[in-house]
Amino acid sequence: MITFDNAGKRFGNLDAVKDFSITIKDGEILGLLGPNGAGKTTLMLMMGTVYRPTSGTISVNGYDVVKQPNEVRKLIGIAFQDPRVDGILSASDVLNWHLKMTTLFDKVERRRRVEDVLKSLDLWEARKKRTWLMSGGMKKKVEDAKILVQRPSIAVFDEPTAFLDVPSRLLVWKMIRQLRDEGSTVIVATNMMDEAERLSERVAIVNKGRLVASETPEQLKGTVKGGEVLELTLNDGSEFKADLLREFPEVHDVKQQDNKIMVFLNSGTLLLPKIVDTLSTRGFKIESVRLKEVSLEDVFLTYTGQRLE
């Protein structure tokens, strides 16, 4: 179990993380979802004893990250956002060295595990290639592989599928899930909705260093009133006023970004003609209309007032 208790980290006069409290249960996959600069990496590095929190406390299985860092380090493995691999080494050397430092496996066992993981990640052909000659995506897979081969009881992945092609992403997700199935607690930082939604059992939305919400993806969607979203694109949204649509009782919220209007509502199919009518009579030209179920993206928008992509 990992507990953040009002944890904070200040760099100079910038609060990278502030008053952050959350409890991460054993064996769950927690997604930390937030835009770039939200503080995800800082959170993970504090948990991994690289940075010292400047306020509050963080404990990992009861060990305080500041007072008992050595105990914490034995439990955690972090796959970094930017691959931290020694360029002069090959993929198999990187993994072997990592295992040597983090586990007690003998040489034979290490070789077997490294081979397994390289094969499952489709890196076996390139195992001898020096990592600085690898593409960004391949290097990233080697970084993820460090933790997948180590199988620590707490596995942390910082944007594990950034720069990966689609087949590789699916592969990495599958392997992260397997890791959890074998008992590891997994924490995944991401700024990608689909990753958070498909991988995590619980999503913690982080924005500007603070925890904004943390629930299962389903519960999060439930917090958006209405359960449906109507997306309208106008040819000119500059004259649009949200109040125009708020007078319908089925409409719970209206958000606007330039020409794009998001209407959170229920009974959308019945309401749609009325909304189109209202807008047309006011002289707005509607370019496109889309009615859909609430997605995590909408949740993110309602909590932070911004879109991710």
Add this chain to the structure above:
Amino acid sequence: MALRDVSVLFRTPWIIITRGLAFVIQLFVFAYLISGLILVPGLNFFQYYAVGSVVATIASISFVIGYDIFEEAEEGVLDYLLTLPISRRQFIIGRALGGALRAIIYIIPMFLVVAFIEGFAQPLSILSALLSLFLLAFGVTGMSITVAVSVKSANRFDVVLALLELAVSRGSTALYPIAFMPLYVSVFAPFSPVSFAADSARASLVGFSLDLPAIAGLVAFVVVFLGLGAAFYFRRLEGGIYS
């Protein structure tokens, strides 16, 4: 951790070879010329200079670990190393030890050549001379790490290290006896760790004897800079080294 630093050396064997060659050429040409010029009764300057060159070389090489660590911090590899299950104390000692071992391995061929030139008294004198060299390398490594983590910009870091290297190796009795130094250097030279190492290595090789005060000085040097290195290292890192 120490092994990691040592293995870095073997990845670039040509450095050892070219540096070794350069050393031999410098030693023979330069020392021979100078030893003809400097005539001190009772002192064979060639012998003096030969040991001193080895000591000065090991001092400069030991500074290299600082560059490694600085680079690691910039590239973020340090963050990774710090998440590994190693205590901070083990970590810093491992790094310094690795740097020192690396320097010793690097210097051994030159050292043996010199030991033969000196006509060393007995195998033990080789060992005790190596011990002095090792202590020096260990301490300089600690010093280099201290600088690497207490200086922020890469440019300033290069300058500070270069100056330190100059001060430590030139301001010492490694290459010239005190009598030949300008006054302002001769005041500091006796207290330079490089002098300690040079004097005790000479004492061991040329007629076997132990220069105990010099060795004590070396040990103090090691302790101070390892301590400082460690303290600065972790304070900086845990606060976030790059901004």
